[in-house]
Amino acid sequence: MSVLLQAGPVLAEGVIDFNIGLLTRNFWAITVDGLTYGSIYALVAVGYTLVYGVLRLINFAHSEIFMLGMFGQYATLMLLGFGPSGNAYQQGTGQTILYLGVAMIGGMAVSGGAAVALERVAYRPLRKRGAPSLVFLITAIGASFVIQEFVHFVLPHLTGKTLGGVNAQQPIRLVQPAVQFNVLGADVSNVEIVIVVAALVLALAVDRFINATKFGRGIRAVAQDPVTATLMGVSRERVIMLTFLIGGVLAGAAALLYTQRVPNGILYSGGFILGIKAFCAAVLGGIGNLRGALLGGLLLGVMELWGQALFGTEWRDVVAFVLLVLVLMFRPTGILGESLRGARA
Amino acid sequence: MSTDTVDAVHVAPHLGVGDRLRLWWDSLSRPAQWGFGVPALVLLALLPVLRPPVLTTVGTDFGGVMAQFGMYALLAIGLNVVVGQAGLLDLGYVGFYAIGAYTVGLITSTDSPWNQTDEWLPQSWGWVVALPLAVAITAVSGLILGSPTLRLRGDYLAIVTLGFGEIVRLLADNLKTLTNGGRGLSQIAYPVVGTSETRPTGVFSAGNAQPPWNAGLFWYWLALVAIVVVLLVVGNLERSRVGRAWVAIREDEDAAEIMGVPTFTFKLWAFLIGAAIGGLGGALYAGQVQFVIPTTFNVINSMLFLCAVVIGGQGNKLGVILGAFIIVYLPNFFLGRTSLLGIPIDGNEIANYKYLFFGLALMALMIFRPQGLFPARQKLLTYGRSMYQAARRVALAVTGDAEQSEGAR
Numbered sequence: 001m002s003v004l005l006q007a008g009p010v011l012a013e014g015v016i017d018f019n020i021g022l023l024t025r026n027f028w029a030i031t032v033d034g035l036t037y038g039s040i041y042a043l044v045a046v047g048y049t050l051v052y053g054v055l056r057l058i059n060f061a062h063s064e065i066f067m068l069g070m071f072g073q074y075a076t077l078m079l080l081g082f083g084p085s086g087n088a089y090q091q092g093t094g095q096t097i098l099y100l101g102v103a104m105i106g107g108m109a110v111s112g113g114a115a116v117a118l119e120r121v122a123y124r125p126l127r128k129r130g131a132p133s134l135v136f137l138i139t140a141i142g143a144s145f146v147i148q149e150f151v152h153f154v155l156p157h158l159t160g161k162t163l164g165g166v167n168a169q170q171p172i173r174l175v176q177p178a179v180q181f182n183v184l185g186a187d188v189s190n191v192e193i194v195i196v197v198a199a200l201v202l203a204l205a206v207d208r209f210i211n212a213t214k215f216g217r218g219i220r221a222v223a224q225d226p227v228t229a230t231l232m233g234v235s236r237e238r239v240i241m242l243t244f245l246i247g248g249v250l251a252g253a254a255a256l257l258y259t260q261r262v263p264n265g266i267l268y269s270g271g272f273i274l275g276i277k278a279f280c281a282a283v284l285g286g287i288g289n290l291r292g293a294l295l296g297g298l299l300l301g302v303m304e305l306w307g308q309a310l311f312g313t314e315w316r317d318v319v320a321f322v323l324l325v326l327v328l329m330f331r332p333t334g335i336l337g338e339s340l341r342g343a344r345a
Numbered sequence: 346m347s348t349d350t351v352d353a354v355h356v357a358p359h360l361g362v363g364d365r366l367r368l369w370w371d372s373l374s375r376p377a378q379w380g381f382g383v384p385a386l387v388l389l390a391l392l393p394v395l396r397p398p399v400l401t402t403v404g405t406d407f408g409g410v411m412a413q414f415g416m417y418a419l420l421a422i423g424l425n426v427v428v429g430q431a432g433l434l435d436l437g438y439v440g441f442y443a444i445g446a447y448t449v450g451l452i453t454s455t456d457s458p459w460n461q462t463d464e465w466l467p468q469s470w471g472w473v474v475a476l477p478l479a480v481a482i483t484a485v486s487g488l489i490l491g492s493p494t495l496r497l498r499g500d501y502l503a504i505v506t507l508g509f510g511e512i513v514r515l516l517a518d519n520l521k522t523l524t525n526g527g528r529g530l531s532q533i534a535y536p537v538v539g540t541s542e543t544r545p546t547g548v549f550s551a552g553n554a555q556p557p558w559n560a561g562l563f564w565y566w567l568a569l570v571a572i573v574v575v576l577l578v579v580g581n582l583e584r585s586r587v588g589r590a591w592v593a594i595r596e597d598e599d600a601a602e603i604m605g606v607p608t609f610t611f612k613l614w615a616f617l618i619g620a621a622i623g624g625l626g627g628a629l630y631a632g633q634v635q636f637v638i639p640t641t642f643n644v645i646n647s648m649l650f651l652c653a654v655v656i657g658g659q660g661n662k663l664g665v666i667l668g669a670f671i672i673v674y675l676p677n678f679f680l681g682r683t684s685l686l687g688i689p690i691d692g693n694e695i696a697n698y699k700y701l702f703f704g705l706a707l708m709a710l711m712i713f714r715p716q717g718l719f720p721a722r723q724k725l726l727t728y729g730r731s732m733y734q735a736a737r738r739v740a741l742a743v744t745g746d747a748e749q750s751e752g753a754r
Contacts, residue, residue, distance in 0.1 A: 149704065
């Protein structure tokens with residue numbers, strides 16, 4: 001039994017390192033990096049939150065939509081004539097942004113198309129049958145399997161082994177990360193600027209779209225009260241399709257931004273963890289709430305990296321998941337959330 | 346009407362094969378049920394010894410496959426208590442499996458700082474002692490996870506449990522001083538039974554690899570014993586107050602609450618019992634493989650267990666066992682097979698695609714048969730059998746066949 005008693009100090013000593021110095025020294029640098037990840041989470045979180053708002057459904061396969069977006073933008077870059085390279089293609093700023101924009105549109109097209117197709121193939125038949133929500137969730141898990149394994153095994157056959165497969169894609173680097181300026185002792189690189197600016201523009205655009213256009217009004221109406229909205233002449237089916245499309249398009253955009261930050265992340269299983277984190281962000285901000293998702297994404301990205309600095313790299317995912325569990329336990333309506341009905345008993 | 350049997354076919358001609366089978370089974374007396382059940386079980390247990398020509402696996406050892414099936418069946422039964430009976434979608438069930446396996450590993454592995462063997466506990470007894478501990482600790486972990494999270498409903502519970510499953514795996518990966526991280530814990534104890542000259546380390550040792558009497562077979566038998574015991578326990582629970590409460594919660598939680606069912610308590614019980622069964626499966630796994638490593642407990646395995654339950658039929662104990670069989674056996678059936686019924690196939694390729702096929706199966710099932718392949722039937726659980734017989738007697742009396750049926754009984 002003495003061994004068991006000795007195990008106490010072992011647990012306290014080296015199991016979890018607690019490095020507060022690293023965090024305070026590099027606080028702003030870590031925060032900037034966190035905002036970079038956070039803006040990506042925010043864009044993916046919008047997909048979860050919109051679908052939840054309209055259908056009261058957690059689209060578990062949204063992470064795979066994001067993963068398809070990564071492959072979509074990669075394929076677009078290949079079509080534009082770029083190949084995997086160790087060094088970045090050094091081109092002018094304008095040209096690089098143009099190519100990034102085209103790649104983003106490619107990613108958006110693939111993701112948006114996949115999201116709408118998923119809705120058609122998997123969810124619409126269930127809706128027609130009035131299935132309970134657990135059935136939707138299980139379908140989503142099945143769809144998630146199918147999309148992942150499609151990229152894992154089928155896509156290499158279709159593309160002559162240039163896309164998909166067991167290994168991550170060799171990165172195509174358009175931008176060489178370079179420090180542009182310094183804020184509060186934190187170096188800000190061009191990649192970080194591109195990600196944060198692009199995400200902000202897209203977030204503003206989707207916020208305007210939902211809050212200030214006819215289509216957005218339709219979405220909000222269905223989210224609030226599907227029956228009344230239908231009676232008022234809003235086509236529920238069209239709204240649902242639009243919701244999936246917006247979510248998919250933003251996931252595609254996020255996919256391009258993510259590959260700029262993590263060039264080696266283009267892998268068939270590369271969307272799963274990010275998807276859970278984005279969902280976590282949506283819950284953190286208040287699921288069903290668009291601005292909540294954006295805020296939650298940024299918060300999660302920052303807190304995750306603070307946690308990483310405190311506890312070490314390998315604890316990063318644990319921080320995110322513990323945060324998710326804590327939020328759901330103590331404030332399941334999230335920070336800004338009010339549109340969450342029946343989450344708690 | 347014929348005089349030999351007044352069976353279900355005449356009472357309700359529109360029934361399907363499954364219903365007829367069920368009615369036939371229900372109409373048997375208790376000794377007759379045992380009379381059919383025990384030989385069937387023995388035949389099932391002897392499958393890896395008999396190795397029937399088409400059924401047996403080519404690429405991997407059939408005994409090993411059946412042992413894996415036994416463990417998955419155990420997990421499917423445990424998950425079925427949570428998902429099928431109480432209606433709580435648990436996506437992190439693999440976490441309990443991991444806790445069970447790691448408890449055994451931490452107590453008996455030579456890589457573990459908490460290794461308790463050699464001092465007062467011989468290695469040969471390590472597994473047997475660690476088994477109840479593993480079950481108890483997993484049950485407690487179910488309680489710890491359940492008590493805060495079971496206030497959440499439906500989708501939210503699913504995501505929280507998913508997070509829990511990932512956290513358990515990440516802990517196993519990150520707490521390197523305890524769990525040896527990604528290298529895993531090796532040399533885990535196993536029951537040392539039946540040592541002989543040809544099997545110096547006993548029949549349960551991974552070193553016992555000569556088919557058909559290899560370690561896989563003995564672990565399969567041990568798993569079958571565990572399954573029978575667990576089935577008896579779960580079956581009795583199902584017919585008790587607890588089981589009725591679970592059904593009420595699954596069907597309509599608000600209504601159950603209003604009718605005075607303490608829903609939270611019973612949900613916690615479901616979680617705890619499910620977790621304990623998962624821990625038992627994990628302990629069996631750790632003993633069989635004698636090695637645990639975090640990647641075994643990926644969340645995708647959780648989904649696989651869920652597949653077994655959903656494909657088999659949520660709420661049906663025997664159905665989920667068949668679901669587990671499908672999940673484990675089908676990929677292994679194709680593994681290494683180059684031809685099937687004379688048609689040349691690439692079995693390894695088909696086995697590789699297993700998640701693709703399971704995913705498609707899940708999607709198709711949810712659309713066309715959401716209750717699963719072998720669905721549970723709603724019935725009066727406690728007095729179902731006697732009620733059924735009484736009702737049937739009345740029905741037969743009405744149709745004027747009462748005497749004949751008495752003769753047939």
